[in-house]
Amino acid sequence: MRHTFTQRKLDAAAPHPWKRLRRMDRAFIVYGLVVAVLVVGCYLCSLVGWLPYQLDGMDLNHMNEAPSLGHPFGTDNMGRDILTRIIAGTQAFFLPGLLAIVIALVGGSLAGVLGGYYGGFTDKLTSYLLNVIDSIPKFVLLLLVIAIFKPDIYFIMIIVGATNIPTVASFIKGKILFLKGRDFIEAAAALGLSDLRIIFKHILYHHCLPLLIIQATLGMGEAILIEASLSYLGFGVQEPMASWGNLVAAGNNYVLQGVFYYAAFPALVIMLAILGFYLLGDGLNNLFEEEERG
Amino acid sequence: MKIAFKYLRYLSSEIVISLALLMGVSLLAFMLLQAAPGSPMDMYIQAGSISAEELDAARQELGVQGGVIKQYLIYAGKLCRGDFGFSAETGKPVLPVLLITTWRTLKLTIGAMLVTLLIAVPIALFSTLGSRARGSALLSVIAYLLSSAPMFWLGYLVIFGVTRTYFSFTGERVMPLVSVNPWFILLPIVVLGASNGTVSEVIRYIKEQLSRVLREDYIRTARAKGSSVIKHAFKEGFLIPVVNVMAAKVPYVLSGAVIVEQVFNYEGLGNLAWVSAQNRDYAVILGIVIFAAILVRLADLLKNLVYLLVNPRLTAR
Amino acid sequence: MVLTRDGARATSNEQLATTMMNALLKVQNLRTYFFSKRSGRFIRAVDDVSFEMRPGETFGLVGESGSGKSVTALSVMGLVRDEPGVLAGRVLYQENGKSVNLLEGLPNYVKLEQRDAEVTRLSKDNTNWLKAHDVKMKPLRGRKFSMIFQNPKSSMNPYFTIGDQIIESVMWGCRKKREEAKKQAVDWLRRVYIDLPERRMQEYSFNLSGGMCQRAMIAMALACRPKLLIADEPTTGLDATIQSVIVDLLLELKRELKVAILLITHNIEVIGRLSDYIGVMYAGRIMESGPSDTVLKGRRTARNHPYTIGLLQSLPGEDQVKRGARLKAIAGDVPDVTDLPVGCKFYPRCALKTPRVDKKCKTQEPPVFKVGKGHTCRCWLYTTK
Numbered sequence: 001m002r003h004t005f006t007q008r009k010l011d012a013a014a015p016h017p018w019k020r021l022r023r024m025d026r027a028f029i030v031y032g033l034v035v036a037v038l039v040v041g042c043y044l045c046s047l048v049g050w051l052p053y054q055l056d057g058m059d060l061n062h063m064n065e066a067p068s069l070g071h072p073f074g075t076d077n078m079g080r081d082i083l084t085r086i087i088a089g090t091q092a093f094f095l096p097g098l099l100a101i102v103i104a105l106v107g108g109s110l111a112g113v114l115g116g117y118y119g120g121f122t123d124k125l126t127s128y129l130l131n132v133i134d135s136i137p138k139f140v141l142l143l144l145v146i147a148i149f150k151p152d153i154y155f156i157m158i159i160v161g162a163t164n165i166p167t168v169a170s171f172i173k174g175k176i177l178f179l180k181g182r183d184f185i186e187a188a189a190a191l192g193l194s195d196l197r198i199i200f201k202h203i204l205y206h207h208c209l210p211l212l213i214i215q216a217t218l219g220m221g222e223a224i225l226i227e228a229s230l231s232y233l234g235f236g237v238q239e240p241m242a243s244w245g246n247l248v249a250a251g252n253n254y255v256l257q258g259v260f261y262y263a264a265f266p267a268l269v270i271m272l273a274i275l276g277f278y279l280l281g282d283g284l285n286n287l288f289e290e291e292e293r294g
Numbered sequence: 295m296k297i298a299f300k301y302l303r304y305l306s307s308e309i310v311i312s313l314a315l316l317m318g319v320s321l322l323a324f325m326l327l328q329a330a331p332g333s334p335m336d337m338y339i340q341a342g343s344i345s346a347e348e349l350d351a352a353r354q355e356l357g358v359q360g361g362v363i364k365q366y367l368i369y370a371g372k373l374c375r376g377d378f379g380f381s382a383e384t385g386k387p388v389l390p391v392l393l394i395t396t397w398r399t400l401k402l403t404i405g406a407m408l409v410t411l412l413i414a415v416p417i418a419l420f421s422t423l424g425s426r427a428r429g430s431a432l433l434s435v436i437a438y439l440l441s442s443a444p445m446f447w448l449g450y451l452v453i454f455g456v457t458r459t460y461f462s463f464t465g466e467r468v469m470p471l472v473s474v475n476p477w478f479i480l481l482p483i484v485v486l487g488a489s490n491g492t493v494s495e496v497i498r499y500i501k502e503q504l505s506r507v508l509r510e511d512y513i514r515t516a517r518a519k520g521s522s523v524i525k526h527a528f529k530e531g532f533l534i535p536v537v538n539v540m541a542a543k544v545p546y547v548l549s550g551a552v553i554v555e556q557v558f559n560y561e562g563l564g565n566l567a568w569v570s571a572q573n574r575d576y577a578v579i580l581g582i583v584i585f586a587a588i589l590v591r592l593a594d595l596l597k598n599l600v601y602l603l604v605n606p607r608l609t610a611r
Numbered sequence: 612m613v614l615t616r617d618g619a620r621a622t623s624n625e626q627l628a629t630t631m632m633n634a635l636l637k638v639q640n641l642r643t644y645f646f647s648k649r650s651g652r653f654i655r656a657v658d659d660v661s662f663e664m665r666p667g668e669t670f671g672l673v674g675e676s677g678s679g680k681s682v683t684a685l686s687v688m689g690l691v692r693d694e695p696g697v698l699a700g701r702v703l704y705q706e707n708g709k710s711v712n713l714l715e716g717l718p719n720y721v722k723l724e725q726r727d728a729e730v731t732r733l734s735k736d737n738t739n740w741l742k743a744h745d746v747k748m749k750p751l752r753g754r755k756f757s758m759i760f761q762n763p764k765s766s767m768n769p770y771f772t773i774g775d776q777i778i779e780s781v782m783w784g785c786r787k788k789r790e791e792a793k794k795q796a797v798d799w800l801r802r803v804y805i806d807l808p809e810r811r812m813q814e815y816s817f818n819l820s821g822g823m824c825q826r827a828m829i830a831m832a833l834a835c836r837p838k839l840l841i842a843d844e845p846t847t848g849l850d851a852t853i854q855s856v857i858v859d860l861l862l863e864l865k866r867e868l869k870v871a872i873l874l875i876t877h878n879i880e881v882i883g884r885l886s887d888y889i890g891v892m893y894a895g896r897i898m899e900s901g902p903s904d905t906v907l908k909g910r911r912t913a914r915n916h917p918y919t920i921g922l923l924q925s926l927p928g929e930d931q932v933k934r935g936a937r938l939k940a941i942a943g944d945v946p947d948v949t950d951l952p953v954g955c956k957f958y959p960r961c962a963l964k965t966p967r968v969d970k971k972c973k974t975q976e977p978p979v980f981k982v983g984k985g986h987t988c989r990c991w992l993y994t995t996k
Contacts, residue, residue, distance in 0.1 A: 003694055003695070003734060004733070005646045005653065005694075005734070006731070007653050008652055010950055012651070014649060024434075128314070131315050133322075134590075135315050135590045136319055136545070137546070137549040139564070140548065140552065140564075140567055141583065143552065143567045143571040143582075144323060144571070144579050144580070144583050145326065147570065147571040147574050147579050148329070225491070229444065229446060232444075232553075233553065233556055235571070248444070248450075256454070263447070267447040270444045271442055275439060278438060293648075511766040512765065514690055516768065518752060519784075519832070520754065521780075521783060605770070606769070606770065606772075607769060
């Protein structure tokens with residue numbers, strides 16, 4: 001493969017890391033941002049009530065209708081507009097997902113700092129606890145919790161957040177150990193900065209913020225997947241509330257009758273939304289790496 | 295002889311750690327159960343005002359006397375003896391059911407991980423060693439698409455396709471497919487392997503590690519002395535990363551198995567978990583949590599065993 | 612147009628062949644660039660470097676770190692993997708009266724755009740070039756050429772025993788069966804003064820000391836009886852006492868095996884002890900080259916390059932130690948490789964600028980001037996006009 005290198009003029013300013021990114025990564029980030037904006041936009045719209053049709057507006061004259069201008073994604077078995085239900089479906093995961101993200105980030109940062117910054121016995125204890133959480137497959141733990149408590153989506157997302165703590169913590173801990181290895185933290189301590197200041201301002205804010213942003217992005221993708229999967233299995237958001245997983249589950253009953261779009265559109269929306277958050281996370285990761293390279 | 299002893303010491307310490315973690319898992323599950331709103335004692339308390347003596351008698355009757363710690367110890371002792379209690383739904387002992395379903399899930403999981411590797415490894419190698427950037431970009435987009443396809447939908451599509459072609463449209467969903475033809479176990483395996491959400495991460499990890507190792511000084515030496523780069527980079531650049539990432543992904547694959555088993559009506563751990571979660575069958579789901587954790591720890595032990603055999607740094611000195 | 616070491620200009624292949632006469636390796640106008648993504652500029656690591664080596668001779672390349680010594684060696688071995696890498700030049704290797712250009716076909720992979728003798732834009736198909744070049748180099752690496760590196764510990768594979776790695780070299784280099792190769796490997800370890808060679812064969816690099824590791828690496832490199840050994844900073848990072856042990860070992864092996872050594876180091880003492888010829892590198896160019904005693908002769912007497920003089924003055928000589936005199940450091944900083952001056956690259960730090968040539972130094976890069984027998988300098992001071 002031929003690569004071309006062009007010498008820049010000496011006085012020219014250095015290009016922004018964005019410019020140095022591979023074209024594919026840039027496309028990933030742009031796509032991810034579009035998805036994120038759409039999801040947030042849909043959530044806000046459904047919150048305010050700006051929906052094309054009424055959420056529960058049953059219309060028995062237009063049941064299982066194919067996509068048309070009036071109903072771009074068609075209608076469901078009760079004549080409800082599928083697009084409307086997809087837009088409203090963002091409510092099922094958005095706030096709960098944010099809760100999961102906040103728990104993962106706060107808990108992960110705390111555990112990471114305890115392990116990496118303080119070390120010793122604290123490190124051993126936290127890594128033991130994190131390993132315990134890591135030993136239980138996420139869905140098995142979720143089903144245990146669902147069996148014991150009621151299947152409430154907020155409660156489920158609290159557990160999802162908790163299961164993500166080990167991942168975040170290991171990133172933060174790794175970063176802290178790296179900074180320690182370069183005597184960065186000792187230098188800050190030698191300047192007389194307090195522990196809290198070093199942890200919050202220097203470690204978490206200056207060095208871990210990109211990591212946290214990436215984890216938050218991936219967390220939203222995961223929240224969508226888990227909410228959809230659990231709803232599909234019948235444990236997540238319950239009808240009549242709109243949820244993407246429920247739409248697919250309901251639509252699957254009609255596939256054999258040839259009504260494919262009922263399930264296909266929501267399923268595609270799930271896939272493209274998750275893809276968006278994954279790509280955004282990985283693209284941002286590459287962007288931050290490029291930035292770090294200077 | 296000496297080396298065998300070192301192996302033994304290293305492995306036994308790993309086993310002790312695993313056992314400690316399993317104890318933690320059982321403790322966590324036990325504590326969650328304690329926090330359950332509908333514990334057996336609640337029924338007595340709600341039934342009306344009862345005296346302290348009556349309460350004690352009731353506790354004795356239920357075997358939940360003493361403090362929480364004592365109760366846990368009794369519970370843990372039972373677990374160690376292989377006593378996982380009785381299913382509230384069927385009244386049968388839990389352990390035999392767990393063993394059968396675990397074995398079935400194990401088949402599914404191992405197969406799925408092989409599928410994941412079959413997809414991920416060629417893509418990772420091609421985009422690290424190959425020279426065509428455009429081809430590798432396309433492949434990684436495909437990997438991303440696979441990773442983000444919701445498994446329940448993909449599984450459904452596969453079932454739909456098979457029933458359409460194999461059973462010439464009966465209108466009925468034939469379930470479970472495995473009972474029709476044992477080879478149909480490949481369907482959930484492929485679905486679980488392709489879209490458990492780890493493919494793109496596995497590719498990324500192998501790529502990163504391999505390209506890191508290819509930049510190592512000792513690879514330059516291998517080139518300088520005319521030796522094969524593949525031979526010198528294989529252990530650190532390929533074998534260890536693959537084993538490492540696969541062991542780390544076992545919990546994810548088991549998570550995915552819950553959904554795939556449900557979709558394909560495959561009677562494994564995940565399906566059992568779903569059923570017992572619906573029935574609030576605490577004994578069964580507790581057993582499932584512990585068995586799933588055992589699988590995760592076993593994968594970790596296996597990883598450490600491979601490390602031990604491959605990396606001389608662990609045993610030398 | 613090709614510049615040879617004695618300043619003669621050869622223009623055609625026939626003339627080339629005659630100048631090849633008894634040389635083992637001839638590097639001509641070698642150019643290796645890297646690209647700094649950050650500043651968007653070329654790093655001219657090796658620019659127009661020419662030298663030649665005869666069998667059994669040691670050629671020392673000396674210079675500050677970042678002057679392009681190592682990249683020169685890696686370019687000769689075809690081990691530069693970073694883009695864009697080797698761009699131009701020839702590496703002629705002669706054996707049994709036949710000479711081959713190891714960089715043959717390179718122009719097909721590279722397109723240069725120049726302005727004012729400076730490359731401003733280039734494109735290169737590096738992956739395919741490396742593939743093609745590897746095919747050509749494969750029979751030479753580990754058979755005719757071999758190399759030892761700085762940081763012996765990280766340069767030995769930690770997943771194989773020392774023994775396996777040496778046996779591998781013998782099997783490939785001398786086309787031996789494993790059993791025989793094993794015997795030879797033990798012999799080689801004994802030869803580089805490693806105690807208990809049979810036991811060391813079973814050890815891994817991380818269990819050996821740095822000095823021991825470097826000796827094992829020398830054994831590995833020489834096990835194939837190469838014609839040319841490239842030693843890239845073989846003593847850097849080792850303790851002073853072990854340094855001298857390694858230098859003694861290299862001296863001994865050089866005498867015994869009649870192997871040509873391309874020695875790369877920033878340590879002038881090491882180079883003084885080992886080399887027959889010396890090239891002094893600065894900013895990717897060989898500023899001065901010649902027989903080792905001429906180059907290192909005197910601090911002022913010989914017709915030396917100002918950079919060599921500065922370099923020698925920054926070392927504690929015997930008389931200076933006696934007098935307790937101050938050492939003179941070369942003024943200024945190591946140059947920014949992405950932004951070199953237009954004229955002489957050493958001009959900003961030069962202590963011997965004279966009004967006679969000052970203007971030329973500033974605006975024109977000095978060509979290679981012959982200043983003595985086999986002695987050349989890239990300095991306007993020695994212009995005859």
